[in-house]
Each structure stands twice: as structure tokens, then as C-alpha cells.
Amino acid sequence: MTLFNLQTIMDNIKQYVQENKERFLSELIELLKIPSVSADSAYSQDVINTAEAVKTSLVKAGCNFVEICETPGYPIVFGEHIIDTNLPTVLVYGHYDVQPPDPMELWTSPPFEPVIKTTEIHPDGAIFARGACDDKGQMYMHVKAFEYMIANNCLPCNVKFMIEGEEEVGSKSLSWFVENNQQKLSCDVILISDTGMISNQQPSITTGLRGLSYVEVEVTGPNRDLHSGLYGGAVANPINVLTKMIASLHDENNHITIPGFYDKVEELSAEERAEMAKRPYSEDDYKKALDIADVYGETGYSTNERNSIRPTLDVNGIWGGYTGEGAKTVIASKAYAKISMRLVPNQDWEEITELFKNHFESIAPKSVKVKVKPHHGGQGYVTPIASIGYQAANKAYTETFGVQAIPVRSGGSIPIVALFEKELKSKTILMGFGLDSDAIHSPNEHFGIFNYLKGIETIPLFYKYFVELSK
Amino acid sequence: MTLFNLQTIMDNIKQYVQENKERFLSELIELLKIPSVSADSAYSQDVINTAEAVKTSLVKAGCNFVEICETPGYPIVFGEHIIDTNLPTVLVYGHYDVQPPDPMELWTSPPFEPVIKTTEIHPDGAIFARGACDDKGQMYMHVKAFEYMIANNCLPCNVKFMIEGEEEVGSKSLSWFVENNQQKLSCDVILISDTGMISNQQPSITTGLRGLSYVEVEVTGPNRDLHSGLYGGAVANPINVLTKMIASLHDENNHITIPGFYDKVEELSAEERAEMAKRPYSEDDYKKALDIADVYGETGYSTNERNSIRPTLDVNGIWGGYTGEGAKTVIASKAYAKISMRLVPNQDWEEITELFKNHFESIAPKSVKVKVKPHHGGQGYVTPIASIGYQAANKAYTETFGVQAIPVRSGGSIPIVALFEKELKSKTILMGFGLDSDAIHSPNEHFGIFNYLKGIETIPLFYKYFVELSK
DSSP: OOOOOHHHHHHHHHHHHHHHHHHHHHHHHHHHTSOOBTTOGGGHHHHHHHHHHHHHHHHHHTOSEEEEEOOSSSOEEEEEEOSOTTSOEEEEEEEOOBOOOOSGGGOSSOTTSOEEEOOSSOTTOEEESTTTTTTHHHHHHHHHHHHHHHHTTOOOSEEEEEEESOGGGTOHHHHHHHHHOTTTTOOSEEEEOOSBOSOSSSOEEEEEEOEEEEEEEEEEOSSSOEEHHHHTTTSOOHHHHHHHHHHTTBOTTSOBOSTTTTTTOOOOOHHHHHHHHTSOOOHHHHHHHHTOSOOOOOTTOOHHHHTTTSOEEEEEEEEEEOOSSSOOOEEOSEEEEEEEEEEOTTOOHHHHHHHHHHHHHHTSOTTSEEEEEEEEEEOOEEOOTTSHHHHHHHHHHHHHHSSOOEEEEOSSOOHHHHHHHHHHOOOEEEOOOBOGGGOTTSTTOEEEHHHHHHHHHHHHHHHHHHHHHHO | OOOOOHHHHHHHHHHHHHHHHHHHHHHHHHHHTSOOBTTOGGGHHHHHHHHHHHHHHHHHHTOSEEEEEOOSSSOEEEEEEOSOTTSOEEEEEEEOOBOOOOSGGGOSSOTTSOEEEOOSSOTTOEEESTTTTTTHHHHHHHHHHHHHHHHTTOOOSEEEEEEESOGGGTOHHHHHHHHTOTTTTOOSEEEEOOSBOSOSSSOEEEEEEOEEEEEEEEEEOSSSOEEHHHHTTTSOOHHHHHHHHHHTTBOTTSOBOSTTTTTTOOOOOHHHHHHHHTSOOOHHHHHHHHTOSOOOOOTTOOHHHHTTTSOEEEEEEEEEEOOSSSOOOEEOSEEEEEEEEEEOTTOOHHHHHHHHHHHHHHTSOTTSEEEEEEEEEEOOEEOOTTSHHHHHHHHHHHHHHSSOOEEEEOSSOOHHHHHHHHHHOOOEEEOOOBOGGGOTTSTTOEEEHHHHHHHHHHHHHHHHHHHHHHO
16 A cells, blocks of 8 residues: 555546546436435335445445345445554445435426536536435545545555435434444444535535434313303413413523523534634625524524524424414413424433423423423534544645635534444544535435535545544 | 382282293294304395294284384394383394304204203203204393283383394494484393303393404514524524513513503402302312313402403414424424403403504514504493492392392403494393303203293393382
């Protein structure tokens, strides 16, 4: 194994990508033609065929062990290229299944007949197809980056691939697979490209994901609907009570009032908050896009902090009483709400669910009965920016984009990342190359050719820096 | 005209009722057979036929002028028996239309084939039919009481009858008729039997009705539904905001916080509150019947005061966001509620609606937009227990039942009563003989034979005392 110096590697990759660009595109286009829609059993053979295609691509790229691992659901493609057990191991995770393409009528070209079109954001062209960005395109960057390192004899460490086919339907089989294969999957870092970056000029790394606790509450007042004239004022109205109970869950600073809720919330370092604040952001544009006169949230935090590094409590649905046309003077017997809490790393979703349940039951007046039904949840996740993985990714982006990456906390939740940490004891680096505008999960999903090729260029540098920093 | 002494009148009525009981029942049964459902145009000829039947009954009872007055809707039967323009005039109001009988399958006998059955509360039998109590039976008591006074030459004053056919659909034509016929309808008191009493052992008089202001509110946050992970905590969630706004409408003592809301609310005299408190009432039974562990309401008032002499604010319906099965992590763009306020006499419903609108808009945070849409409303009403009408009714009940009547404020609203006061400048006396258990508006409506005959006995005594007290 020869380790080139940086400039050599850089020149080499650029040249390799340039020389193989057409093949890289046509191979990806072939993969995108297979409609691997995991949510619809009509496509089940296509999903299985895609697993085979991924296996073949890994073998062709030079991976010395590849297998299709059967699961209770769709298979997982596992690949392994061990060069020296004393060297670090990178585990690449991705998925070969895609979202359903509906609504079909909104696609400007068929979702499984990929075409290249230019857009304002992608003047070099973008591949339009279901799965182009999420995640076939981003996953395939890793296969091609690996091919380059093998072909040029510059792979600096061991690599494992775990490419699943049920990400869009909840990764159930993956959980089972990971829990049962800790040894097989052992690694030093997990590398995923299934998120986005700020722009083609400004790379970013998703360093945190929020956890989730989702509950449904039911407030019961009288045992039947009552006439609001005859009973109004004398009987607890479950809707009024529910509004009071929900309102009390935030104080005047929009802090959540559930006792113990913030106990495990870590305040971010001033350094990381400063890094986050570098993200280009216009509050005016944000407000304009949502047509709101003002933002709203926890005192002491910026908009981008409120929706990422801070836990929240939102009502996702509420209903009770008469909701039809006109008026009905009724006091409902029951009122309901669906409430979700986004959690930050270290908050345990099951513990938070329990805290919510106990608190919500405790604040109910004696005049009503309250039921809290937990729906589901997931843990949050964070990668410290001081970690070797983050530093290696940042150096890689800096080399290829010419500017440092910005750490970004996403407000959303990817439960498998927390699972990986729990089962494999490794941190995950979310090196995304997609853009928010790429329309994943929507009609006309696409992935910029610039982004695809830039990803292939950047990934080998991550390997190089990760190994160097691990020494 | 001869005025008998009390005992003579009493003996006379009892005897007359006893001698004519079977005819009184069979005449009412004939009237109940006509399906005068004003809400359903399929029955329009039946409604008109019922007006004719009422006219005929008044003529037969001895009324010297009766006419069918055409209106934009169903006709109003107007009758007049003037004996001396220097004597007081009683205007009897009632209605000959009935509620729709649905759901038919819950009736134990057909709604327009009246039958007499005994019940626990009505050991002497009750007539089961739609309209038996509401209001054909109670209206017909007045026709038969009038017949008695004519037949026995003891009518002590002038009488007018105004029996309408649209009470169950909003009395629209009646409003038009009253506004355009103030002279024709001029009177000293209005007498209505279209409410209930506490029990067959404890008569009561409804002295107050609450007014109503009904509004719908809409809170708009972002211009589209948002992902609660990506936006949660940074954008005002219209459901959370709505719950906070609604919750703030009551303080910790369950007083309504709208500025000016209580300005015109009159505190009842200690005497009237003491009278009201005599009403037989068991809080344990009340709680048991509604299956609630505790009552709930404004500090400083009893349950029977809270639902009658105090204004209230209740949410009648609320909705927003995802309300289906399972979970969806959405921040809704809009949230809605229907809110009604029950008002007490002197509170003007249009003024209160305006106060609500101004206050609700003023408490909205800048981050949302709020719309308040008034639905409808009506004024409250009260008859002082010191009034001649109340005193006359109380004396009449006391004679026939052997116990004083208890004044009862109803929490419900009958907008026409406020209209009568406004247009005719007369107070209304609500002498109800029905029971809460009579199932008006429900399947198996019935009216006790005891109640029907007791009404016929009691009404002439009201006339007698009203004339005596008016001197």
C-alpha cells in the first residue's frame, strides 16, 4: 500500500473522475432504472434485483468479500475489504431502496427513466429520477470512491459496506441485523451520505439529530356530550381543560415545564454555537418563505439553535367537540391531542415519555380523567466537532470545496444512527452532498452531477485524514 | 263577569277537569297525530293542517276572534278575547310545530300514533308522542284552561293567543310578525308553557335565560404544514398558540379575562340566591350522573349558580393538524375553535362579541394571524321574582301543588323571550309543567297526564292572581 501525498491524491482523483465521469453517470443511471420501492410489494422483485446490482458493483469496484445477507425483510448487501487489522475500519452505510414515486402526474419525466437536465442551482446538470439523491446517488459515490482507492492503490484502511433495502419503511430488518452482527460490523467510524449540505459553495456536516417522543392524550369530562347552555360553567369542559393543560407545558420564555425535562440536555460549547452561527441565514428570507411576521421560540436561542440543538414540544393534532359547518352548542365528553417532543442527545426518549406521562396526569384537575398513550420514539444523536471523524470530514471538504464545512444540527430524527452508536459503539459521520432543493421524497427528485462527482472526490480524502488523525 | 272566591274556583276547576278529562286527552291525542315537523318540507301540509286544528280548538273553546296569520313561513294562529279594555291582557305564546322524530328506530311506539303508558315517574300514565310535551301538550293546557274560564264565566281579564309553527327551526317568521304587530300583540304579561319544572312534587318557575355569543376562531401560523423535526421550536405552532390563547381566557378562579366582560353583569340579590338554593339538589347525584369526580367552575358560586346566573365561555369544538390513526410529525398551518359564551341579562351579545374579537386579536403573538368570525347570538332574559307576573304564578302553583314554586334560572337561551320584551315591552312568565325526563327532542317524548291536567288547573289561578295583583 502506498500513501500518496495530498496534492498527488487530489490531482489523481480529479483526473480519475474526469476520465471516468461518463461511466460513473451511466452506471448510476442503470441503478436508478430499477424501481426499488420498498413500501409497495408490487416492486419486491425490483428491490431484490437492486440488491444484486449493488453487490455486483461492489465486486467490480474491487471489494474482496461481498455477500447478500438475508433478513426477515429485504436483504442487506454486506461488503468487506480488510487490508490490515491493525488499521482503522470505516463502515459505509447507505440504502438502495427508494420512496414511492407518487404523485406520478407531477413528474416532468418518468421517475424510473433517468434524464439529465440543467437547473438554476445545477448549471452542470442533474440526474432526475426517484432515488437519484436519496440514496442511490449518494450511496454510489462511496462505491466509486472505493473503486478509485483500489484502482490507484491508495486505500489507507479497512472498509465495510452495509447497504440496506428498507430505509424508507423504517429499517426494521437493519435493526435486527445490527443487533445480531456486532462483530461482523465492528468498525472505528460509520460514514453515511444520506443528508444534505448548505449549498454547492458551502459544505456542511450534520453533527446532530434530534430524538423523538410521540404521545397521544385523551381528556374525558362528563360521560356524554352535554348542552352547553344547561351545563356550561358548572362542568369541566374537556376541551378548555386540554387547552389549559397544553398551554401550561411552556412557560413565558417558551421553556418546557415538565419537571426533569432538561436534566440531561447538554448546553453546547460557545465554540460550537459560534461555528453553527456561521451558517448563511437570513431571518427575513425565512419569515418571507413561511409568510410569518415573526419567529417564535425559546428565549436565549437563535432560530437555527431552536430547531436543532434545543428540545421542543409541539402539538401535531388536536380535536374534540363539534367541528362541522355552523354552530352547535355542545360540551364534548372528550378532547384529544397528538403531541411530539423533539429531543436532543442524552435525553432518553423512553424516560422523557414517562416524565411527560407523569406530569400530564398530575396537572389534570380532579374534574376530568386523562389518558396518555405513548406512540413511538427514538434517541437523539450527536457527533462532537472535536472528534477525529468530524475533523477528517471537515479537512476533506475544505480541500475539495476550498472552504471549511459548517457543523449543522438537524432538527429531524434518524433513529438508526442512535442504534449504530448503541450496538456498534461507533460514531457516525453524516457527510451529505445533496441539497435541500433536490426534492427528495417529492416528484422530480434529482441529484446534481457536480454534487455526485464532488462526493466521489471528497470521500477518499476523508479516509486519508481519518487514518492520519487516528494514529 | 263574576269573580268566584278561591276555594270555589279551585273546586270548580278540579270538578271540570275531572268531568272532561277523557275529552281533554282525546282532543290532545288527535292534535298529536298530525306530524307537524317544521324542519322537513315533506310535512308542510301537515304543519298547515295543524295550524287549522289549533284555530278550530280556540274557536270551540270560546275565543271570539281567531285568525290564521300568513307569514313568509308557516302561519301563526292568533286569537283574541277582549272582555274589557280597562282590564289587563295576558298574551299566551306557544308553538304547534314539533321536532323531527329521528331516530325512528329508538321509539317504542310510532311517534305520531300517541299511546298512554305508565312510567315510574308517571304512575297515572303519560302520553307518548312527538310534541306531547314540546309543545302541543303544554300549549293545549292553555286552550283548555281558557275553555274552563269561558264555560264557567270566570275569565278575569283579556286574553290573546299567539301560536306559531316555526319554533323548532328558529322562529324567523315570528320575529317578523312581532316586529310588525306591536299594537295587535300589546299585553301586560306574556305567558308561556314551554319549559319544565323540578318534579311533580316541586313546581318551579324559570325566571332567567342566558344569552349567547357564538364565534369561530382561526389561527394561522406558517403558510403550509411543516415538518415538526425541521421547524419544531423555531416557528409558532398555531395549535400550541391557540391552546395558550384559549387557556388565557380564564384566570385561576375561572373568571373570564376579557376586559369589560363582566361590566354589565348584575349580581343577584342575597334573597334571590337564597331562593335558588332551596332547589332540591344533590352534588353527589349530579357528579354520579355525569361520571365526574368533581364539578368545576367559577370560584364563589354554586353549581346551580354557575350554570344559570353566571356568564361562561366554552369551547364547543377544536381542530387542527393530524387527527387520524397513528402519528404524523407535522406542524399545522392552521388551527380552529368554535367558542360560545353564555351571557346573563344586561350583557349585550353584540357588544360581548365585539369585546371577544378585540381581546382575542390583541392577545395573538405577532408570529400568527388570527381571524374571529361571529356566528350568531341572542340576549339573555330575566323576570324579577318581585314582579306581579312571578308572584301570580307562584301563588297559582302554591295553590295547586301545596308548595311554593322555586325560581330557577336556566342556563339555556330562548331568544324570542328577549325579543318579546324588546318589541312588546312586556315580561314573560315561563310556567312550565314538563319534566327533564320527558325526553323532548329525543325518541319516546312523553307528557304526564298528571302534568297536563295540573297545568289546566293551575293556569286559571294565574289569571286570577295576576288581575288581583295588578289592581
